[in-house]
Amino acid sequence: MTTFSGEPSAELADGLARQNSTGLGRLLGTGGVGHADEGPDGTMTATIRIPEDELCWEPATLILPHGGNLELTLINDDKNTHCAVLPNNGDPKIIWLVNHAKGTASLELAGPGTYYYSSTTGNDEGRGLVGAIVISGEVPDEAKLDRPPQPRP
Amino acid sequence: MTDYVDAGAAIPLTQLSAVKGSAPATANVDYERILDARSEPQNWLTYYGTYDGQRYSELNQVTKDNVKRLSPAWVFQAGATGMQSGASTYSFEASPLVVDGVMYISGPDGKCWALDAKTGEELWRYKYASPYDVSLCCGNVNRGVAVGHGKVYMATLNAHLIALDATTGEKVFDRTIGDVRAGESRTVAPLIVKDMVVVGSSGGEFGSRGCLDAFDAETGERRWRRYMVPKPGEPGAETWPADGDAWQRGGGNCWITPTYDPELELLYQGTGNPAPDFDGAVREGDNLYTDSIVAVDVNTGEIRWHYQCTPHDLWDYDSTMENLLFDAPDGRKLLAHADKNGYFFVLDRTDGELVRVFPFADRITWGEITSDGKVTPKVYPDEEGVPVHFWPGPAGAKEWTHMAYSRQTGLIYVPVQEVGATATRRRREFKESIPYWGAGVAVDLEDFYGYVAAIDPISGEEKWRWRNEYPMCASTLVTAGGLVFQGTPTGDFVALDAETGEKLWQFQCGSGHHSSPSTYSVDGRQYLAVPTGWGGWIEGFLPGLLGAAAGDALFVFALPED
Numbered sequence: 001m002t003t004f005s006g007e008p009s010a011e012l013a014d015g016l017a018r019q020n021s022t023g024l025g026r027l028l029g030t031g032g033v034g035h036a037d038e039g040p041d042g043t044m045t046a047t048i049r050i051p052e053d054e055l056c057w058e059p060a061t062l063i064l065p066h067g068g069n070l071e072l073t074l075i076n077d078d079k080n081t082h083c084a085v086l087p088n089n090g091d092p093k094i095i096w097l098v099n100h101a102k103g104t105a106s107l108e109l110a111g112p113g114t115y116y117y118s119s120t121t122g123n124d125e126g127r128g129l130v131g132a133i134v135i136s137g138e139v140p141d142e143a144k145l146d147r148p149p150q151p152r153p
Numbered sequence: 154m155t156d157y158v159d160a161g162a163a164i165p166l167t168q169l170s171a172v173k174g175s176a177p178a179t180a181n182v183d184y185e186r187i188l189d190a191r192s193e194p195q196n197w198l199t200y201y202g203t204y205d206g207q208r209y210s211e212l213n214q215v216t217k218d219n220v221k222r223l224s225p226a227w228v229f230q231a232g233a234t235g236m237q238s239g240a241s242t243y244s245f246e247a248s249p250l251v252v253d254g255v256m257y258i259s260g261p262d263g264k265c266w267a268l269d270a271k272t273g274e275e276l277w278r279y280k281y282a283s284p285y286d287v288s289l290c291c292g293n294v295n296r297g298v299a300v301g302h303g304k305v306y307m308a309t310l311n312a313h314l315i316a317l318d319a320t321t322g323e324k325v326f327d328r329t330i331g332d333v334r335a336g337e338s339r340t341v342a343p344l345i346v347k348d349m350v351v352v353g354s355s356g357g358e359f360g361s362r363g364c365l366d367a368f369d370a371e372t373g374e375r376r377w378r379r380y381m382v383p384k385p386g387e388p389g390a391e392t393w394p395a396d397g398d399a400w401q402r403g404g405g406n407c408w409i410t411p412t413y414d415p416e417l418e419l420l421y422q423g424t425g426n427p428a429p430d431f432d433g434a435v436r437e438g439d440n441l442y443t444d445s446i447v448a449v450d451v452n453t454g455e456i457r458w459h460y461q462c463t464p465h466d467l468w469d470y471d472s473t474m475e476n477l478l479f480d481a482p483d484g485r486k487l488l489a490h491a492d493k494n495g496y497f498f499v500l501d502r503t504d505g506e507l508v509r510v511f512p513f514a515d516r517i518t519w520g521e522i523t524s525d526g527k528v529t530p531k532v533y534p535d536e537e538g539v540p541v542h543f544w545p546g547p548a549g550a551k552e553w554t555h556m557a558y559s560r561q562t563g564l565i566y567v568p569v570q571e572v573g574a575t576a577t578r579r580r581r582e583f584k585e586s587i588p589y590w591g592a593g594v595a596v597d598l599e600d601f602y603g604y605v606a607a608i609d610p611i612s613g614e615e616k617w618r619w620r621n622e623y624p625m626c627a628s629t630l631v632t633a634g635g636l637v638f639q640g641t642p643t644g645d646f647v648a649l650d651a652e653t654g655e656k657l658w659q660f661q662c663g664s665g666h667h668s669s670p671s672t673y674s675v676d677g678r679q680y681l682a683v684p685t686g687w688g689g690w691i692e693g694f695l696p697g698l699l700g701a702a703a704g705d706a707l708f709v710f711a712l713p714e715d
Contacts, residue, residue: 074160074163075157076160084163085166085234085235086163087235087282088165088282089281089282089324089327090165090279090280090281090323090324091165091166091167091278091279091280092165092166092234092235092280092282093163093164093165093166094163094164094165094166094169095160095161095162095163095164096160097160098158098160099158100157100158101157101158101159101160102157102158102159102160103159103160103161103162103163104161104162104163105162105163106162106163108282109282110282110284110311110313110327110329112284112333112334113284113285113286113287113311113333114284114285114286115282115284115285116235116236116285117235118235118236120234120235125235125236130236135284138332138334139312139329139331139332139333139334140329142375143312143329143330143331143332144332144335145331145332145335145337145361145362145364146362146380146384147362147401147402148398148401150335150360150401150402150583150584150585151582151583151584151585152334152584152585152586153584153585153586153587
């Protein structure tokens, strides 16, 4: 028999979104949601950070309005060393983030779709340091099928 | 707190590796050179080796007598970092291409490499950032690249066509060629013909409208598109319900590379299942051009003729697998096709006339095809909620993995799967990007086997078979050394005598085979290259091995140099 709480926010506050509480690490995808800013030339910018002792990215989910170029600023506010391996067309990009460090990454991604990135040291990935870049929007009209609009879920 | 430490800018991951960064410039591969690919057996210039799809090599250094000495020359490990789509279904399905000592190969999840074909050294690497949440029926897979015009062409899971510089791996262009929100993807190896790149669609399990595209090889601009499900008013539309929207989600995708006859200027494209796969009541009629062999004019994209192998399919019997071109002793231009439905078709490739059809699988219960081509369905899921068992299962008596034709023996070597399945019709509404099967399907977990069948396509006679405990889920390769090479689901790469079927050699690669091996030579030494890695739609073709070890290594074999 499974007891269904129906209160995910309470469960998250109670421990799913914390280190060494309900589980050992933080449940993936339980951080905040942010949106990238878009400049006049279509380039997008955003900042993500690692809070102290939380082993997560904030925001954990970054939404982009469309595919293209993203200028990302990464800040490690933790008192431990991490890194980020980030999706990028051509080759993933890596940046080493020692304690209290700040760096940048220039990324090119196609949309729509979701890309995950993580700190690939130790088991940062399992403890919660997995973030998502979610690209919204549609493919260009010329790439769509020749058929009337179809229902979606 | 002090100021932040400056971490600088993120760098390409490959910068922290031994990847060389460039490949030697090779002599240009163009249409004329691919046309004459058989004259340079040291290379494997195009997906099937040659346009005719024979998967036959004139190389004969490795023979029946010395094959027992065949040993690994080098191994390449694809590997992965971070999270990737289909994390449990990735499979190394490609066919390695080789040009003048440089190997070009794609892997799962948007990866492409140039390798030193002699040593395995990684010369350059390209990793397309593939979205995690794409709709994939059958795993995170890619069947290969095309090389030509100084470029390497690769299709991606989110339906892009990428062109890379063949010497540096740098992107030349990136075109969005399909709608990932509509459940479309691309897994096929592109084909270069003239100054075009031909790419077919994937997405038949998501109710996409299948199509074959030709793009300008220099710019990526689309030259033509041929939908394989007609709109109302177009030829073939009468095989779909006159009212309603079934044609809009009708399937007929083109997820395997076509073969090509340069004299007739025809592409021979196999097309996929109609959608929904198992619920035919929402799409009454024959559902052209699904489950068909379609001859497409390479210059215009027009359909010249078609032959439908399974009209009004109710079993997921795609006909996407290759159409192998060969000539009869009397010179008649023929085409051979071993279909999922268990029947082997021989057609006149000039006009699509049926020359011969016969069963190549042992157990066929879905229906019957008479020698004159008349199709009679017998067992199919037509009543809601009622389970129906049939052979072959939805992966077919032969799936997409390819057969090979020996120009020495005149035989075609077919990898056969003997696996049944039970489908229970469950109607559902169509919604973009959601699987649209119209049934619950469970493929048999027992009572399966497989074999390589050596078939005379002229007489229809099976000359020999090499039986295996497990179905054959990888492509065959045949050489002038009198050998047939075949990978097994349990990891063995075996060499068979092309005349008798006797097993002469085997090597355990550690993970199952679901790819297309190729052969080439460098500095006079013959190599055999086979990607390994058990994955893809295992629950469809062999769920009895769902628990087998995964992997993604490329093995390359050769005789000892001494």
